[in-house]
Amino acid sequence: MKILNKTARKSVASSVDFDSIIAALNSENFSELVSIYDYFKRFDPQIASEVMKRRFKMCSFPMFITCEDKAQRIFLQNYISKSDFRKFVFEMSAAVVYGFAAFLLEWKVKDLSVFPKLKYISPRFFSMDDKERLFIYSESKKLFVDECDDIFLHLHPSDSGTFIEQALFYNVVSIAVLKQLAMSKNISYLDNLSVPPIIAKTTHANSDKEIEELLMQLSNLRSASVGIFNKEDMVELLNSGLSTSTFTDFLRYCDEAISKLISGQVLAGNAVQNGTQALGNVHEEVRLNVGEMDTLFLSKSIQKLLEQILKLNFASPAEFEFIFDTNKEVDEQYLAGVYSTISSMGYEIPAEFLAKTFRIEGLKKKEVSSENFAFNSLILEKTIVLARIK
Secondary structure: OOOOOHHHOOOOOOOOOHHHHHHHHHHOOHHHHHHHHHHHHHHOHHHHHHHHHHHHHHHOOOEEEEEOOHHHHHHHHHHHOOHHHHHHHHHHOOHHHHOEEEEEEEEEEEOOEEEEEEEEEOHHHEEEOOOOOEEEEEOOEEEEHHHOOOEEEEEOOOOOOOHHHHOHHHHHHHHHHHHHHHHHHHHHHHHHHOOOOEEEEOOOOOOHHHHHHHHHHHHOOOOOOEEEEOOOOOOOOOOOOOOHHHHHHHHHHHHHHHHHHHHOOOOOOOOOOOOOHHHHHHHHHHHHHHHHHHHHHHHHHHHHHHHHHHHHHOOOOOOEEEEEOOOOOOOHHHHHHHHHHHHHOOOOOOHHHHHHHHOOOOOOOOOOOHHHHHHHHHHHHHHHHHHHHO
């Protein structure tokens, strides 16, 4: 399907103003909001860096296939190990911002196997109707995504509500416009007051024409403002009560709000100046929770794609599971101590469960003498105590 042409893609907003953004937010115009967000992402490094950190985190986890059929497991594991698939996963991660990621889907035969060829479609190609249905214009016709079999769609909501309200960029735009407005007002303030005004006092201007000529000459002296007063007039410059710290504090507040929206954390970039150990622990826990939630959305969509691949390459597709190893159970040493305690109580832990927990293929139980078992238990106990002390 040939729909990716430049005329069908909305351009990034060349400039934005407060009124246009408020109008786009109130009308929930999808294409305009995407264009505005892309503008902020291009010129605001805080937004771009926080988004990329979250996307990089999503795509950095190891990927595994669990399947009882060895041949199919090796087939899928080889496919997801390719660099093209990792690139596909990274492009899918863009859905964390826009709420969705769409791909043109074509099937190609290579070495007697059928594989998908996926091409990412920029969100600027899409529009939305009154029923919240995504569509693309192709030769002046609307092609709805839910009716196109050759479009692979991944959904990644960040909130509840309408389709736009579920997208992360909707809230980011609301904060970014405040930051943009504050910066523009401060720049305007500096333009007006950073250059001293020129004040002329004269007794030789006897007519309006002479005053206008003098005013024109003064305006050519490169000053922010000029003025003509009577010789006896007193002119005073009123200083603003706002300091530079007020402006920078507000920008830091906006950056902190952007960090919270995108990554759920505040110890990022220039969002905060100081942190504590307790805040750092919360920061790390939130980061792990957000990353785990992102991979859950990704894994479900990838699972559906891999199921289609198996159906086209095997007569009897076996059940399998695609997994991101998010290292949720971080302290494997602590887990080993727990399992050792359970085993010492007389319970037998299946080797399959341990192999799945610790990601060890081919895990088997070996015969251990009573002396070696007691020695290993003592070493494990001492190790756990030292870990707790640290």
